[in-house]
């Protein structure tokens with residue numbers, strides 16, 4: 299069997315006066331080296347998308363982090379300038395992709411902006427500038443020039459006993475990185491909380507009654523997926539689910555001819 303393929307929805311970025319559909323290398327690298335799957339970058343369009351045409355051709359969906367925020371109008375809040383930056387094309391692409399992947403039992407791993415999109419896609423809401431709330435830590439990207447420093451593992455997360463992630467990395471404390479200023483506020487009805495930080499911030503969720511792997515994490519397992527044990531286990535489990543889904547689509551072998 300050839301390698302299964304995961305779709306990674308792109309961000310819209312401007313570079314050299316041109317518009318790019320972009321995905322950071324760390325997601326593609328983790329998909330290939332830790333999950334053992336190929337990745338297709340899915341362009342981001344505000345209109346005219348055929349979500350099922352994409353999902354017909356892939357075996358999983360990996361929703362990446364990004365500096366942009368989900369538009370607040372998508373969870374019933376009027377946006378201000380301070381809620382940005384926005385990426386309406388990514389919102390319009392990834393939210394339906396998430397909903398349909400869950401409906402179709404296609405494995406889904408949603409990271410950072412991805413867990414926020416998963417929550418909004420299923421009817422939840424987000425809190426902004428969480429570090430300004432009493433008792434909430436500063437979860438933002440550290441002000442450090444090099445990427446290993448930005449993505450350094452520096453925070454504890456507590457995985458709930460009996461959760462899906464506990465079945466992959468074990469229950470209890472793991473150490474993770476953190477690069478976000480928003481977090482889940484109202485948890486979508488179809489999501490269960492799998493892990494929290496010490497300050498109560500929701501760090502991981504799974505889809506209740508999902509027929510396939512359907513997990514969101516607020517941290518970045520992709521960055522250290524080749525070297526950090528919990529990060530590697532998450533990506534390996536995602537890869538296994540993607541392989542199982544790909545195998546389930548193969549035609550049944552022909553019945554043995556009776557001699």
Ligand SMILES: N[C@@H](CCC(=O)NCCCC(=O)O)C(=O)O
Pocket residue numbers: 362363364365366367368409410411412414439477478479480481
């Ligand atoms: N809206 C989010 C975005 C969180 C996120 O995905 N962070 C990754 C940052 C990647 C980068 O800056 O390159 C928020 O909560 O801030």
